[in-house]
Ligand SMILES: NC(=O)C1=CN([C@@H]2O[C@H](COP(=O)(O)OP(=O)(O)OC[C@H]3O[C@@H](n4cnc5c(N)ncnc54)[C@H](OP(=O)(O)O)[C@@H]3O)[C@@H](O)[C@H]2O)[C@@H](O)CC1
């Protein structure tokens with residue numbers, strides 16, 4: 001699903017109105033009806049008090065139109081107009097007239113208004129600002145936002161939590177409505193996925209208001225949100241007449257004394273995504289533990305006991321994953337640098353591999369095109385330098401990716417795969433994944449997919465999605481806290497099955513008896 005900027009949403013709006021020959025008010029009506037239906041399907045007419053806070057632009061217009069539909073269905077509503085400007089939009093005014101025709105009179109709020117009381121069981125609809133917000137709200141509106149946030153009522157934001165800009169960082173000390181749920185029109189907004197701004201909402205959902213398909217297909221968005229059907233289309237099916245050689249030979253290079261487990265996790269995850277063969281290249285001390293704990297893998301060892309001192313492979317790998325538990329001994333650094341010069345197979349670099357690169361930028365020129373780097377935030381910072389905000393972080397990552405023609409898997413609550421000027425935002429995963437070894441598992445998975453012939457971008461996207469899905473499938477049994485890297489590996493199989501599970505048909509036509 002494309003993630004559009006505010007400017008692109010306005011273009012889509014204009015294009016749709018012209019092509020479908022409808023009025024802008026008709027589009028607002030679609031939006032309001034979609035929100036009404038969402039609420040009605042859950043409340044079934046329950047007599048809860050619904051406080052609707054409306055601005056004076058089109059976001060406010062959506063709120064006013066929603067108020068009319070709720071009133072027509074007998075809901076107990078209180079409507080407020082947050083009068084932050086004299087410049088009311090045409091469709092806001094039109095909907096105000098329709099509301100007044102039904103003898104519903106909103107309360108007009110200005111800086112002097114006493115803020116309304118709400119009860120914990122009430123519902124707040126936040127339609128104060130939408131995608132038109134272009135500066136920090138005035139002080140009195142900020143106080144209202146804080147008042148909403150201090151109430152215990154469930155808060156539903158229309159399109160975007162009021163106070164959040166769509167595609168830029170938040171202004172300093174600016175206030176934002178905390179939304180329990182956001183119903184966002186046609187496209188999720190990029191701020192939902194970034195740590196500094198995503199904290200202002202709990203859940204979101206996209207409502208389709210019928211913006212023109214042709215526009216949506218052709219618009220060139222910098223970011224996409226990838227979901228199940230996108231991943232299904234990347235899948236390379238296994239063939240009947242195949243053998244283990246068909247699915248590649250992965251090599252995992254890493255480990256040092258006390259950190260051999262990282263290689264075990266990567267190697268096992270690599271096997272679990274279907275790599276035909278897996279060889280682990282480790283210091284001598286890793287030989288016995290790995291041979292006994294992971295019998296499916298082959299093990300090659302370095303001459304050194306406790307760290308890797310040179311990397312010479314007697315085999316021709318289909319893909320290589322390097323860096324987990326590697327350490328940063330001087331000899332290891334040299335071995336890593338030399339390896340970059342000689343490696344011909346598709347490559348994933350993680351953990352200490354990234355740390356070495358960050359300290360030895362001269363190695364970057366030897367990195368093969370299409371190499372995948374999988375930094376967590378601290379590793380990314382070492383690589384691209386500090387950033388002032390999340391948007392600058394992504395810009396820097398994009399520039400890095402373009403300069404070195406590599407893929408960056410920027411790990412976070414929503415991991416974002418960066419390839420040149422494009423970013424792909426993952427839809428799976430949960431806070432239980434913030435656990436030791438989680439990254440080693442991902443690196444192994446990406447390597448295993450590369451070995452099977454997935455290209456760098458597809459392998460990254462597919463693995464990131466499947467990794468998150470595996471962790472999500474573990475939640476019912478483990479909660480967040482006791483998910484471990486090993487339990488994620490165990491769930492990779494379930495994640496593959498889930499990826500292709502068809503929705504269950506309703507049971508009505510089952511034979512009785
Ligand atoms: N295609 C779609 O998706 C559809 C979208 N629809 C809905 O329209 C919404 C966008 O509406 P909108 O353009 O009227 O902007 P909105 O956010 O209501 O703001 C109003 C005005 O406030 C102003 N302003 C800005 N910052 C300010 C501040 N800090 N303090 C004070 N004033 C401030 C600024 O005007 P300015 O003062 O800068 O001239 C701005 O124009 C969208 O989110 C969705 O809910 C649907 O109806 C149908 C289809």
Ligand SMILES: [K+]
Pocket residue numbers: 059126127128129130157158159160161162
């Ligand atoms: K809003």
